[in-house]
Amino acid sequence: MSQAPTPLNSEWIAAHPAPVHGEGTTKNSRGRVLAIGGSRMVPGALRLTGEAALRVGAGKLQMATPRSLALQLGLLVPEAASIALPEDAKGEIAEAGEALAAPLQGCDTLVLGPGIGDAGAAAYLLRLVFGTTLRDLTVVIDAMAIGCLNDLRNEAKPFAGRIILTPHHGEMAALAGCDEQQVTDEPQRWACEIAAHFGAVVVLKGSDTIIAEPSGAALHYGGGGIGLATGGSGDVLAGAIAGLLSRGSCPLVAAGWGVWLHGQSGRRVATTSGPIGFLAREVPAEFPRLLPQ
Incomplete structure (x- = not known):
């Protein structure tokens, strides 16, 4: 029988502090994030992911997205570099190895998946990343890219201990090869099994969230309210976790803080905007108010 998960609450947050940067800190030492994603169907996903990464510090x-979207995305997030990637006829990223070589070398953390609408494109990008020799790179894998891991289990092995997966229940079912209802019935079991298999921290999102370590230990967060069940919310969470990783948090602490910030910020927005109907892009502005100074 699985051990009961540890509550992810203010006590856990106090015991596992996020990094604090002192005098002499530069933008490079505060962490460098590369976000890869977007498509013609979902052109704004990386805006949510990227802004969340910046809002957690x-x-x-750098945001890498299909060429036809890159200029507009760069104007939406002027604080970031915008990288134009080759795209196919459907507006999905394609044959981007050469364009991504330098950006991958210049980042501490990669977040891959938000806004990608084609499994082939996601799998291609995962193979590209897993084929690098970047031994300090940490990776957040989100959305469409999660299901592609089934066929890349061997390629992912060198990244054990450096991966965070952020599936919802449907994505977890696809990855685990089970029915979605099974995931709903036993979320901790499935999160822990996948965490152990990939050597990853797994953030299984839902009305309650389970964060599982490869060791079998788990955290439980009671949820930030129904208002967070909205399009783009997961893109924000992935960016928050990536930003914390880039600043030096270990995968478990980055996942825990990311989930807690996301949920608590959702609660704060709900108090002013109402419990339902606020937008995912309103959430990241609350992150700096909750982070340690």
């Missing part, structure tokens, strides 16, 4: 952000 990452110092530099």
